[in-house]
Amino acid sequence: MNIIQNWGKFFLFLSSTVRNREPFRVYPTLVLDEMVKIGTNSFVIVAIVSTFIGMVTCLQTADNLVSPLVPMSVIGTICRDMTLLELAPTFTCVVLAGKVGSNLAGEIGSMRITEQIDAIDVMGINSSSYLILPKIIAACIMIPALCILAAFLSLLGGYMIGEITGAISPNDFVTGIRDGFRPFNVFFALTKSFVFAFLISTISSYKGYYTFGGALEIGQASTKAVTNSVIAVLFADLILAKIMI
């Protein structure tokens, strides 16, 4: 019963972000601010994680590929497909669920506890639309962009480590990346990252928006935001894989 109530509350919360919105002129600045907070501020962590994941993927694939009958370029192909299909969208979004999700829940939760959200409501401003909608839009723009960056850096990491360690030559790696390339995989990765961005931003905002109590509850809301977002991302990953591939 509690689960059904929570789902109902979540969907009512989502609808409140788009019903009785504030005038359009209010949103562009807010969306840009959130894009900087969500996107630009996550650049470094995404860059580090994806580069290292790309390097490790390349080395482990090369290590396991011992048959002389299999061309070395297959390492590049495997790295490309793993990166596009899973590592770039899913791994990046799991990392972002931790960083962005806890940040959103903490920020909105502390605004709730300190009555800043009440102050917005009393003024006759739709607080959920004013505070949450720009975050959802910004996340849905910036997280797919970060996933594209992650995919590029991951492949670049594989390329570099292959050359540095001699595991695979640059030519073989690039040949492997080009070989049998399906543009649909890029579309699939972007679709996944868009869905994950929506889930992370809405679930985290929801957890923050309904925080009641004090500092302890803000911490709990952030933790729940991260765990619920990660579970939702993984679950959506499975469903999308089943539907789209």
Place this chain on the structure above:
Amino acid sequence: MIEIINIKKSFGDKMVLDGVSGTFENGNNSLIIGASGTGKSVLLKCIVGLIQPDEGDVLYDGRSLYTSTVSEVKKIRREMGMLFQGGALFDSLSVAENVRFPLDMLMSEMSDQEKHDQVMHSLERVGLEQSANKRPSEISGGMRKRVGIARAIVMNPKYLFCDEPNSGLDPMTSIKIDELISEITDEYNMTTIVVTHDMNSVIGIGEYVLFLYQGLKEWEGDSESILHAKSQPLREFVFASKIMERLL
């Protein structure tokens, strides 16, 4: 004038407000008082619409907050100003930006210069024009309350609500805040409702006092008659302070 009609509110099994009614006249400082946990803040939140009551209605000059259309409710809300217990200032904005926030959001027809003038006028009114560029974290608790008042009055509201304006303040600052609220009420001819448990405020600015006890309206009257009221819970509340006891 604000009328509250038979407001009932419970949280789970706990009945917090059990049919509270009252009338808050225009141009008056009306106080809702009572011990901690008697439902003062819940009543105030029901009055401003932050908490939906289970039963009852609130009328703003005859306009219902709970049965009107969304656009009418928005109109009523734009005539409200509220001072929150902790100030509820936006940490990411400066003092002046905090005060300007309602103007930016709701008064698109005003020019930047007009908004600036209005903000500075409000800040001057509370004596904080020198702190316009400071952040909320850089100012004291009393100053935060004054910024909260400046933000509440920047839209020239008809109704002002103050939730525990004296909490966490020293007696001197507390009296200054009370005086400021009283002066502003007269100046803007507003209907002001203050939730407090501070007897200094009751004696100092209370023109109409509503005493809540266990979710019910136990007593109502003015600040002079409160000292001679017969209600036992009210007497216990008023004379809990040794200073008040000695005054009589």
